[in-house]
Amino acid sequence: MLTKTYGSAVQGVNATTITIEVVVSQGTLFYVVGLADSAIKESQQRIEAALRFRGYRMPRTKVVVNMAPADIRKEGSAYDLPIALGILHASQQLTTEQLGDYIIMGELALDGALRPIRGVLPIAIQARKEGFKGFILPKENAQEAAIVNNLDVIPVETMQEAIDFFEGRMSIAPLKVDTRDIFQHAANQYAADFADVQGQENIKRALEIAAAGGHNVIMIGPPGAGKTMLAKRLPSILPALNMLEALETTKIHSVAGKLGTNASLLSTRPFRSPHHTISDVALVGGGGNPQPGEISLAHNGVLFLDELPEFKRTVLEVMRQPLEERRVTISRAKVSIDFPANFMLIASMNPCPCGYYNHPEKECVCGPGVVQRYLNKVSGPLLDRIDLHVEVTPVTFDQMTETRKAEHSSHIQQRVEKARTVQTERFKEFPDVHSNAMMPPQMVKDICQINQAGRTLLKTAMERLGLSARAYDRILKVARTIADLAGTDEIRIEHLAEAIQYRSLDREGWAG
Numbered sequence: 001m002l003t004k005t006y007g008s009a010v011q012g013v014n015a016t017t018i019t020i021e022v023v024v025s026q027g028t029l030f031y032v033v034g035l036a037d038s039a040i041k042e043s044q045q046r047i048e049a050a051l052r053f054r055g056y057r058m059p060r061t062k063v064v065v066n067m068a069p070a071d072i073r074k075e076g077s078a079y080d081l082p083i084a085l086g087i088l089h090a091s092q093q094l095t096t097e098q099l100g101d102y103i104i105m106g107e108l109a110l111d112g113a114l115r116p117i118r119g120v121l122p123i124a125i126q127a128r129k130e131g132f133k134g135f136i137l138p139k140e141n142a143q144e145a146a147i148v149n150n151l152d153v154i155p156v157e158t159m160q161e162a163i164d165f166f167e168g169r170m171s172i173a174p175l176k177v178d179t180r181d182i183f184q185h186a187a188n189q190y191a192a193d194f195a196d197v198q199g200q201e202n203i204k205r206a207l208e209i210a211a212a213g214g215h216n217v218i219m220i221g222p223p224g225a226g227k228t229m230l231a232k233r234l235p236s237i238l239p240a241l242n243m244l245e246a247l248e249t250t251k252i253h254s255v256a257g258k259l260g261t262n263a264s265l266l267s268t269r270p271f272r273s274p275h276h277t278i279s280d281v282a283l284v285g286g287g288g289n290p291q292p293g294e295i296s297l298a299h300n301g302v303l304f305l306d307e308l309p310e311f312k313r314t315v316l317e318v319m320r321q322p323l324e325e326r327r328v329t330i331s332r333a334k335v336s337i338d339f340p341a342n343f344m345l346i347a348s349m350n351p352c353p354c355g356y357y358n359h360p361e362k363e364c365v366c367g368p369g370v371v372q373r374y375l376n377k378v379s380g381p382l383l384d385r386i387d388l389h390v391e392v393t394p395v396t397f398d399q400m401t402e403t404r405k406a407e408h409s410s411h412i413q414q415r416v417e418k419a420r421t422v423q424t425e426r427f428k429e430f431p432d433v434h435s436n437a438m439m440p441p442q443m444v445k446d447i448c449q450i451n452q453a454g455r456t457l458l459k460t461a462m463e464r465l466g467l468s469a470r471a472y473d474r475i476l477k478v479a480r481t482i483a484d485l486a487g488t489d490e491i492r493i494e495h496l497a498e499a500i501q502y503r504s505l506d507r508e509g510w511a512g
Helices: 043-053 080-090 120-129 139-145 159-166 179-186 201-213 227-232 243-255 280-284 313-317 320-325 370-375 409-426 441-447 452-464 470-486 493-500
Strands: 002-011 014-025 030-033 062-068 102-104 134-138 152-156 217-220 302-305 327-331 336-340 344-349 388-391
Touching: 002 080, 002 120, 014 080, 014 120, 030 043, 043 080, 062 080, 080 102, 080 159, 102 120, 120 134, 120 139, 120 243, 134 139, 139 152, 152 159, 179 243, 201 217, 201 227, 201 344, 201 388, 201 409, 201 470, 217 227, 227 302, 227 344, 243 336, 280 313, 320 327, 409 470, 441 470, 452 470, 452 493, 470 493
Parallel strands: 002 102, 030 062, 102 134, 134 152, 217 344, 217 388, 302 344
Antiparallel strands: 002 014, 014 062, 327 336
């Protein structure tokens, strides 16, 4: 007897429906065909143990399981449940006509209990798109799948519950959640707030400018100056996620298995801070079955690289293309997968190996040329993609003990959102440009025009400070953002002056 059940394979951040055909016929042995990996082929042992535990029998005849389309690689143990139900139906131990109406996914324990799986959200989206009635899955994943409306999400804890549901012995109500209510209730709930930061007003200003224009930032300062603390608070002043961004971000985290059990829609911008020992594949994504890396997990949020010169050169260089294109392409012999990677890069570094070059009180003990060699660990092409270079100085005792409360992140966020609204209107005819930082060079000339006084100031600054040519466009973009924060249409001379000071590493002789 031939039986068909339906599962799903996740490729990139999208899902493909898999038809699981089961035939029980004369003969012996158990076969799984259709480009299945070892975890799927080992399912025979899990399924047989689960069936016996629940009082069913494994057919002692020839069982062939075909997973179509056969040219797509299937991986993982999430196909246990649809294969088990297919075997029961093909061997006439399960009588139902509804198997084909549902996408079924779940890993079986030996006692028939179901374990959670990953990639549930893209599977649910594809199931609704293809007109399936519902999605049967482990209870721990149900909240995530219920984000998708017009799809019956049936949570089950054991294989027996799924069997009883199909045979009508158990009624399981589809899980319903009010996605917008959950999203609005949890939006902007960040643990860290700029109100906790005493002093460092110039750094807060720089991060406000970065958030308003989507600019990348590097902070240079001695140990203990507060670089990491400030970076962790940056997501709290970024514009609140909209529903589309939240869905995109949740899909990526679902595919990577980072959501956890009973998780729902992500409502805050992600903050990813990988260790400097990370590999290039872990950072940008990859593997036999390509998985998203840290830059994709930071999509619509912040990627923080602490101690930037300590990262391997190859790791930093692979970020250059994603920083420009806002996505990363993983190519294999038979497939090419795009992962979104629209993130803000925030990096921090010490000014030298000992950490005290340019320190107002402590003396640097590094030898001649050591500082320059340390800075040279970060390549010019990578620095070329960072708009703001900010020098961080230690907080004084008086600033640390000040009782006056600093400005809350919510107040800063309001100014940032106002500036982003101006940019949304400005770039409404350019679908690939959403903020000032994303402007290509030809657009900078049209939008970031300056008067004669501004040109004179910029020329003088580039000559006297030894600014490189690559700093020119960056200064204009940052000045445009400062003008947006100030609510002016034209870039004034004071906006240019403030933008110029954020190019520390471009100054000749900065490292002695």
